[in-house]
Amino acid sequence: MTDTAPRVLATTSRMPFAVDEIHKLGETGRDVTAADTFAASPGSHSRGASRHVVVPAPTQRTAEFIAAVMEVIRRERITWLLPMFEEVFYLARHRDLLRDAGGEHLELFFPDFDTLAKVHDKVAFTRFCRELGLSAAESATATTRDELRAATQMWPHWFARAAYGRGGLDVLTNTGPLAGESSIDEVTPTPDEPWLVQEYLEGVDRCSWSVVHHGEVVLHSCYEHPLTIDDRGGIVFESVDSPESLAAAQTIARELNWHGQLSFDYLVTDDGVHHMVECNPRPTAGCTLATSEEFDTALFAPSGLVVVPAGRKKMIKAAVLRDALKHPSHLRRNLAAAKGASGVYDQAKDHMPLIYSALSLQHILAYRKVLGIDRNKREELVATQFFDVLWDGSPIP
Template sequence: MSSVDTRVLATTSRMPFAVDEIRKFGEAGRHVIATDTFRASPGSHSRGARDHAITPAPTQESAAFIDAVIELIGKYDVNWVVPMFEEVFYLAAAREKILAAHPGVELFFPDLDTLHRVHDKVSFTQMCKDFGLPVAEPVTARTHDEFVAATQRWEHWFARAAYGRGGMDIITNTGPLAGESSVDAIVPTADNPWLVQQYLKGVDRCSWSVAHHGEIVLHSTYEHALTIDDRGGIVFESVDAPETLAAAQKFAKELNWHGQISFDYMKTDDGTHYMVECNPRPTDGCTIATTEEFDTAMFAPSNLVVVPAGRKKAIESAVLRDLLMHPSKLKSDLHAAKGSSDVYAGKHDVKPLLYSALSLQHVYAYRKSLGMDRDKGETLVATQFFDVLYDGSPIEV
């Protein structure tokens, strides 16, 4: 498909990897319509986006969001829909409705059942075991008593909500996040269980892939050279890890995956890459692929391309924030970011960086909507996507 024929609707344009992909689409000559729930979303102001639009919030106004997407597809003659975050679940729930209105549109994401299987950490962990992939032995807790009992199985343990994301809804008694939450405050249910596992020591690694009908065509593995508040990464460096490619290929083949898919791993000292979780969408691994690699993988896939080790990208505003908040980390932060280029500020495309600051108004909207104040201690990560999250609940579209 030639670039002049491709019209991409990119949803949830606020995320750093969304900014990156929108910019790359534009650099390759694709016509991009970037959408989000608020006007200051950084990706909507990239030069890569020829048009932009505001939609209702997928999480709170699911049906209205889908209606808006259907309208935009028609208005701009869209032939590719590429979700950037968990709005993918709402789009997948409405797949038949969207295709009924626009039969020829390419929906670059799997069906809802497939998304559910990898998003739920309980079913994902079971799949890893079924596929023969290494995973820390899990215990599923559906009541508070079961949760307490599970934490007593190991001296060092780590637990997560089945549908938690972005470093939220976790608790551990080991490492930098130990003591941030109380065991007494965790109340799992049958619909919202928690997964408890032995705490593994090692290096966090992540991968991102583009797959077409079960075949991986572009793959990157990266480490977080620097993180924000011990959660999300803000400096990303590509590494060589054939283990992550093999794992991604296994999932893609078994699930006939069509779309973007990302995984988190824990690499222990013996080199084992333990599976941690799956994000059925793009993540920051896309930022270390070139425009040509990405565009080819999306629209003219041929041979597998693996991003080589040694590339580095950074969210430089977040690095600066970390330096200001933790002056003692000056040397280590600068070392971590050395040699990187900024995700938000591309060549001749600096508006996303400006709007990443202006988009803080969305943080204030989040606080207001939940009646929060600055003393509540909620994380910056949580404020980024409260209106595009999916918690496993039934979707009405």
Template sequence: MRGPNDPQHRMLVTTSRMPFAVDEIHKLGETGADVTAADTFAASPGSHSRGARRHIEVPAPTQRTEDFITAILDALDRYEITWLLPMFEEVFFLAAHRERLAAGRGDLELFFPSFDTLAKVHDKVTFAALCRDLGLPVAESITATSDDELVAAVGHWDSWFARAAFGRGGLDVATNAGPLAGETGVDEIHPTPDDPWLVQQYLTGVDRCSWSVVHHGEVVLHSCYEHPLAIDNRGGIVFESVDSPESLETARTVARELDWHGQLSFDYLKTDDGVHHMVECNPRPTAGCTVATADEFATALFDPGELVVVPAGRKKAIKAAVLRDVLKHPSHFRADVSAARGATGVYDQHRDHLPLLYSALSLQHVLHYREELGIDRNKREQLMAAQFFDVSWDGSAIA
């Protein structure tokens, strides 16, 4: 394989708004790759990183799939792209059209698995079944496909936690325990066979996540991290690497079983006995990439050798989100400062500060989201949901 500074590494990075996209774009540019950043709106923070040579605006894959694929095909040819690196659930739309993307482009690396492989781990119901088949720890669960089945399922345990099979980012959840208890009522949820919900016993413990770079079933770079601080008890905004042989073994087991090729991430619930219970799979990058160095990431992509595991103690933060939490909840000041102490920024990296500015300017996307879906401006989920509404996949057939 060629090194990271080879001019043939011409990258197209899609959904550049995501914090891990900002980080990976910065790292790729730092190590010499030619990066084209793409998203559905011009103010996407990652599109304005110094790591991107150029940026383009593309149609929304969720609402305008064919137009999105056409735009991607045009970008692949116009910029002579050799690597397509998706950052979020647009990967499903790309994978569904994999043959079109690959046709006549023998030097193009599509760094993501087939659609069927992606779908198997994205659906929480089939993912839980896969974990059981592989002997991985996963909480007992009941799948509800109707209102009556949901009521019966939540009555199975004194404390329960329910999630939509295709929900993401801490959205589409309900529980009667913990910090999110009662935020969503059972009467507000209406499962169907096409949109099932998974109900499990509520477990207490520490949330952990992992991220891996995988080549044809072999993990070459791995990190496991905790988030000492989360936004509204949902998505993490401070990330600290930890030692976790359990998460590495999990990543290797799943990657080898599915012959995974691409980036692969998992969420776990670590109970007091040290068991890492499987929660969900994110078939894409997550914040774990932020605690890897630029050289570690570039080597894992372009010149993988022996396995590299990110050591414990590295810390990154989305500082604007930390500030938001302090301003919104002044009583959190001491805890927030303690959680973020020693962390370097995701959006504000060395000589690369425009993503931080555009993270504020991109709030226009929240306004567009409100208009698109008519969401209540006071709903706590809105900032998270606004990240996803035009690049998410809900299990529906893709044309």
């Protein structure tokens, strides 16, 4: 840390949690440069951002992305680098170059690449959790389609995911709302891109988000999704009491001497056991449930543990409205789920991110062009958020 006021660079400003964190930093008077691969990124237009920049896509143009980030660090005298999504892997791989650009006063608020990779791969993460004594559903690893097919015969009800899949994408199951949406014949696991097949457990999905300094959790939020979009990502978030999620986060953070933001997904069964599902080594929606003061203190002046109390609620209003318009029968349920929730994209005196969330739909066109996805695929609105900032385990140049 430095004695001078931090100057923050927040990358991948499109994400809802990025919008929220940028807004919070602005509320507490921090100087924030917001960066993303397209100019209409909602978080770049928050009042919390002192300025915004467009950078090349880390997934497709890694070297240019790193060079652009280095230039921003130098030009804006950045002292805190705060990644918001999987661009963190590309930044971590080139940590030394970033350090050269920012000097000794640059706080890289994320772990080294090997630590990040250890928890990102779902297969390795599940094995790691078991080594630490943390619960996870029974599982098998498939590196071929035949192995995948055989693994699905191990349990009457099963759920399969790509090791590097994110956002509810790249999943197969024979149970629940996503059953039958995809076929095993459409999937080709490999040794480099394996799939994890697990027994399908009935329970409640929970998530947590933590701010961690050198292995110690200083701010923790656990939440559920009273409402999701297309049975995938949450669009209403409500904080809950969960000592179990805090204990799991503390166990992993201390084991890895984690430094940065750290998030987990859990499946909570009727007996209260929190089964580890996956790790997101960056912020998630749990940050929206912390106050600006809680977040600012956790980053820049931590003094012990703060746990977000149960009952706080946030929502992505546009997504709630979209779901109600697309499925009129959901209206009553949506209103009940959203009751008492304030918006993420439209916070007090900060409404431009909401406008730009609509303008940023042009990013879908770029997504279709690059990947050739059928515009009718159900997961498109989720996938378009990620395509140029994902890391799929491939070597990073």
